[in-house]
Amino acid sequence: MGGLHSSKRRRVDEPACRWSAEEIGILADAVRSAPSVHNTRPWSLAVRERTAELREGEIETLAYHDPEGRDRRMSCGAALTNLVLAVRSLGWTADVDIGIAGKSLAIAKVTGSRRADPTAAEIRRYEAIGDRTSYRRAFGPEAVPGQLRETVSSAATSVSVLGRWISGGDEALAVARLLAYAAGAFHGNADYKRELSAWTTVPGESKGEGELGLSWADLVSAGLGAVGLATSRTRVPDESVLTARIERESLLVVSSRGDEPLDHIRAGESVEQAWLEATGAGLAASIMTQPLHLGEVRDALAVRLGLSTVPQALMRFGYPAAATPGNRRGQP
Ligand SMILES: Cc1cc2nc3c(=O)[nH]c(=O)nc-3n(C[C@H](O)[C@H](O)[C@H](O)COP(=O)(O)O)c2cc1C
Structure with missing residues (x-):
């Protein structure tokens, strides 16, 4: 995708207590780019004030591939990582609260409660979101150091x-x-x-x-x-x-x-x-x-x-x- 580049990391002028439409777009792009089981994106994202809420969604049609919902939950975990990195890249803390009762669907709330610069690793990983893709073919001959x-x-x-x-x-x-x-x-x-x-x-x-x-x-x-x-x-x-x-x-x-x-x-x-x-x-x-x-x-x-x-x-x-x-x- 390559669309999540550093120009988007600049701080956007925001009203006192909520993310702007541009910031919400950045969060949504990051979540949409996460890997997911069969590319089903089994989640929904809602933003209120400065809290982004990622909700796990049921996919009934994966009864044979993912009967226990393991992949669905891992997909939501991957999307949560992207959401947190996007919040951090906008220069906010990302306070994560995951609500999950028993086997019920999870809700992860990510709140930017105060300003905090992202670390070098967070910037690096955020910037890689648009380039990440599933590569199932044979690799080149060079070994990973x-x-x-x-x-x-x-x-x-x-x-x-x-x-x-x-x-x-x-x-x-x-x-x-x-x-x-x-x-x-x-x-x-x-x-x-x-x-x-x-x-x-x-x-x-x-x-x-x-x-x-x-x-x-x-x-x-x-x-x-x-x-x-x-x-x-x-x-x-x-x-x-x-x-x-x-x-x-x-x-x-x-x-x-x-x-x-x-x-x-x-x-x-x-x-x-x-x-x-x-x-x-x-x-x-x-x-x-x-x-x-x-x-x-x-x-x-x-x-x-x-x-x-x-x-x-x-x-x-x-x-x-x-x-x-x-x-x-x-x-x-
Ligand atoms: C939890 C999870 C499980 C996955 N399992 C497999 C798998 O077993 N085999 C496979 O080839 N790809 C698997 N994938 C990769 C997805 O098919 C892939 O992320 C999705 O099609 C989106 O494509 P992309 O990764 O190129 O963006 C999995 C991805 C996730 C997040």
């Missing part, structure tokens, strides 16, 4: 969420087995595939600007990115091919302390923090949650990685294939 991996995993880590890289052949093999198992399970589920096709444009057609749903052209049929969203054309690679791919790519496991609705929102916030940090540094990324919708896959992954936390998302990072070292923001 260790220091950048550290920065990205730190961006995903908070008091309630852990970002941890898959490392070494044993872990890669364990993940490959679980991904192949999950892809096979979804691939064989006709109801799931029917539901996915309802959210996907037909071949040759592209999605209009701002339209919900997935573009057929954005989905790939082979590689790790394909295993993360099984379609009728997904070719599930054998374990050794998948293991080699995992070892070549940088794969981050985002896990949360608990597995309650608030944990899913927190995981979504972390996913977006890491994704924006990586985007700002010229990396491309995509997320896979689908395999982790299977409880047995979540449990087995935690055991194989020695985690006491609950895996919520896998994120793959690398340099876009077309980018050269001098042009790291090259188009995917």
Whole structure:
């Protein structure tokens, strides 16, 4: 999108106690640009005085892909990160209050109570919002440097969420087995595939600007990115091919302390923090949650990685294939 640039970060003259129409537009743009399950944007945004209210919305038509609403809540978490960064970029504190009773839909209120300059990291991540996109194709050959991996995993880590890289052949093999198992399970589920096709444009057609749903052209049929969203054309690679791919790519496991609705929102916030940090540094990324919708896959992954936390998302990072070292923001 590239529309969220620094000129919008200047402070806009505002009436004493409410955001101006221009500021509200900046908040809405940031929220609209967040990643979401099947690009459904399962939220609504309302602004009152200097409080922005993000409400989780039900999507009944994801009964087979997201029966528990895990992805819906993570999507709201990602949108909340963008909202907070936009509030901070306007030069306000962002006091967050998340209301969620039991399994009910969440409401996150973000209030700018006083003036406060954004940090360098907040500015960097805010400015990456318009460039972030799902990159499911194969990455270029260049490895992600260790220091950048550290920065990205730190961006995903908070008091309630852990970002941890898959490392070494044993872990890669364990993940490959679980991904192949999950892809096979979804691939064989006709109801799931029917539901996915309802959210996907037909071949040759592209999605209009701002339209919900997935573009057929954005989905790939082979590689790790394909295993993360099984379609009728997904070719599930054998374990050794998948293991080699995992070892070549940088794969981050985002896990949360608990597995309650608030944990899913927190995981979504972390996913977006890491994704924006990586985007700002010229990396491309995509997320896979689908395999982790299977409880047995979540449990087995935690055991194989020695985690006491609950895996919520896998994120793959690398340099876009077309980018050269001098042009790291090259188009995917
Ligand atoms: C919680 C969540 C779960 C997602 N799960 C998957 C997934 O399993 N596989 C996949 O390929 N993309 C997944 N995505 C990516 C969305 O399809 C993508 O964000 C959406 O289509 C918008 O496209 P964009 O990321 O390019 O803006 C997920 C995104 C979110 C926020």
